Amino acid sequence: MSGPDYPRRARGTASRLVAGEAVVIVPARHEAHVLNGPGSAAWALMDGKRARPEIARALSERYRVSGETAARDLDGFIAKLIALGAAEAGESPSPSSAPEPELPDGSAYEPPTVAETQALEVVAALCSSLREGAGGGKPKPPGTCRTLGACQKPFE
Amino acid sequence: MSETVRIDPSAPGGRLDAIYEAAFWDCRPLAVLWELTYACNLRCRHCYVEPEDAEPMTLRECTRALDELARAGVLFLVLSGGEPLTRPDFVEILQAAAEREFALRVLTNGTLLGEREADALARAGTASVDVSVYGREEVHDRVTGVEGSFARTQRALELLRARGLPITIKTPLLKSNRGELSCVRALAREFGAGLVVDVTVVPSASGGSAPLAEQLPEEEMLAVLRELSGGRPVPGGGNLEPLSPLCSAGRSTARLTPSGMVTPCVAIGEAAGSLRRSSFAEIWRSPRLERLRAMRLDDLPACRACGLRGHCVRCPGLALAETGDIAAASPAACRLARVLAALSGGTS
Numbered sequence: 001m002s003g004p005d006y007p008r009r010a011r012g013t014a015s016r017l018v019a020g021e022a023v024v025i026v027p028a029r030h031e032a033h034v035l036n037g038p039g040s041a042a043w044a045l046m047d048g049k050r051a052r053p054e055i056a057r058a059l060s061e062r063y064r065v066s067g068e069t070a071a072r073d074l075d076g077f078i079a080k081l082i083a084l085g086a087a088e089a090g091e092s093p094s095p096s097s098a099p100e101p102e103l104p105d106g107s108a109y110e111p112p113t114v115a116e117t118q119a120l121e122v123v124a125a126l127c128s129s130l131r132e133g134a135g136g137g138k139p140k141p142p143g144t145c146r147t148l149g150a151c152q153k154p155f156e
Numbered sequence: 157m158s159e160t161v162r163i164d165p166s167a168p169g170g171r172l173d174a175i176y177e178a179a180f181w182d183c184r185p186l187a188v189l190w191e192l193t194y195a196c197n198l199r200c201r202h203c204y205v206e207p208e209d210a211e212p213m214t215l216r217e218c219t220r221a222l223d224e225l226a227r228a229g230v231l232f233l234v235l236s237g238g239e240p241l242t243r244p245d246f247v248e249i250l251q252a253a254a255e256r257e258f259a260l261r262v263l264t265n266g267t268l269l270g271e272r273e274a275d276a277l278a279r280a281g282t283a284s285v286d287v288s289v290y291g292r293e294e295v296h297d298r299v300t301g302v303e304g305s306f307a308r309t310q311r312a313l314e315l316l317r318a319r320g321l322p323i324t325i326k327t328p329l330l331k332s333n334r335g336e337l338s339c340v341r342a343l344a345r346e347f348g349a350g351l352v353v354d355v356t357v358v359p360s361a362s363g364g365s366a367p368l369a370e371q372l373p374e375e376e377m378l379a380v381l382r383e384l385s386g387g388r389p390v391p392g393g394g395n396l397e398p399l400s401p402l403c404s405a406g407r408s409t410a411r412l413t414p415s416g417m418v419t420p421c422v423a424i425g426e427a428a429g430s431l432r433r434s435s436f437a438e439i440w441r442s443p444r445l446e447r448l449r450a451m452r453l454d455d456l457p458a459c460r461a462c463g464l465r466g467h468c469v470r471c472p473g474l475a476l477a478e479t480g481d482i483a484a485a486s487p488a489a490c491r492l493a494r495v496l497a498a499l500s501g502g503t504s
Contacts, residue, residue, distance in 0.1 A: 012281020014259035016231035018186065019178040021171070023231060025259045027283040030322065034171045116171040120283065 005089035007078050008048030013086050020104045026085045032120045037104050039112035044101035048094030063109035073111040179408040187232035190412040194238040198265050199301035202370040206361040210415035215245045219252050224436040226256040233258035241268035247276040254280035266312030267305050274315040285316050286324040291336025299332045313347045323349035330370040356488050359477045378495045396465045398453050402472045406445040423473020458485035468493040
């Protein structure tokens with residue numbers, strides 16, 4: 001690509017910042033990803049309105065790393081997200097009226113990355129309790145309510 | 157509110173499970189089941205839904221509700237009913253939800269699903285379309301009370317499959333469809349769909365017992381579950397632990413009714429507030445939800461010393477619907493615990 005691109009979330013991708021980490025769901029690939037802190041910040045800024053250098057600059061300022069490091073790490077991160085089907089590179093800024101994104105609390109810098117990927121298992125077990133251990137030690141949240149399906153972990 | 161729990165990425169089940177757990181302990185709303193309407197074009201024998209007096213939210217109100225839920229941090233949104241596709245603005249609501257980056261799951265009987273709706277579901281990146289199927293054609297139509305419903309549902313499955321949408325077929329174990337599970341399993345295989353078997357029939361929303369007439373006797377339930385588990389012993393795994401809250405309702409999950417009332421779940425009808433009068437964030441802090449969150453096993457006199465606790469997956473809402481008392485023993489849970497105990501090799 002000759003000019004700067006405008007990275008954005010791929011259509012159909014779901015995401016939310018939960019407990020300081022971005023959970024990104026790519027239904028088409030049936031995968032759920034969790035991003036690390038800097039990755040979550042970068043993801044929040046990937047709204048299609050900001051050019052890639054602008055996002056790198058924001059990361060550099062937020063985490064007090066050199067612009068060169070931030071830009072290099074961001075390139076690798078975006079390439080990874082594109083390969084996962086979670087993001088795409090727009091050639092022009094999106095005409096979005098979305099509010100300013102919520103950024104996670106600052107943490108020590110590490111390259112933005114996809115910290116974990118899990119299969120998004122839509123198929124609920126016959127009886128989720130069949131898979132739950134009886135626990136012990138720390139109390140576990142009740143995993144599921146099979147009865148009405150409403151309070152199951154919705155995609156497990 | 158409960159204590160703040162840090163995410164432990166080394167926890168069994170990984171980071172995502174740890175995030176779910178953190179949401180549970182911190183009481184952050186993560187998943188909402190939204191009944192868009194109580195209207196339905198079928199008359200299923202076991203249906204628990206009852207109409208609301210208030211008018212359903214308009215499209216404008218629905219859009220505002222989506223903004224509120226997204227702002228509150230809700231990620232998983234289940235669109236349900238009634239039959240959600242009876243709403244003429246279903247596609248618009250779906251699109252508005254997708255624009256707000258919810259992970260979407262839609263529960264439908266499929267009979268009103270055409271090319272336009274299937275395209276919209278695909279465009280929205282719907283993570284699962286759950287379609288109810290009760291058995292072969294004549295059985296299905298008998299359960300739904302509408303002739304031709306099976307054919308229309310099957311057509312919906314074809315439209316969904318053609319677009320590569322993830323399908324989950326849901327089927328309850330009922331007297332009216334006993335013996336049909338193998339047909340439903342075959343259908344699920346044919347469409348590459350997941351299968352969810354629901355073993356519990358619940359009373360109607362106001363506690364009416366009519367749907368319970370469809371409940372399978374305990375020994376039949378045991379036989380079906382034994383067949384499904386392939387004869388393997390099923391490990392125990394109750395959800396009643398001494399220090400643990402009773403369930404995720406009102407902690408990390410909630411339900412939204414067509415008129416905008418927020419309740420902890422579909423089985424606990426007492427509203428914590430209305431989106432027509434308050435923000436979701438305000439409602440989430442309501443004393444009614446706080447009281448529910450504070451309940452523990454010690455608050456359940458009939459359950460705390462029960463020998464079947466290790467197999468019991470008691471639902472507080474179901475106990476409420478069955479007995480009128482959220483803290484009472486739930487006959488359905490007791491029955492299922494006996495069955496699960498038998499499956500695990502324990503006593504029945």
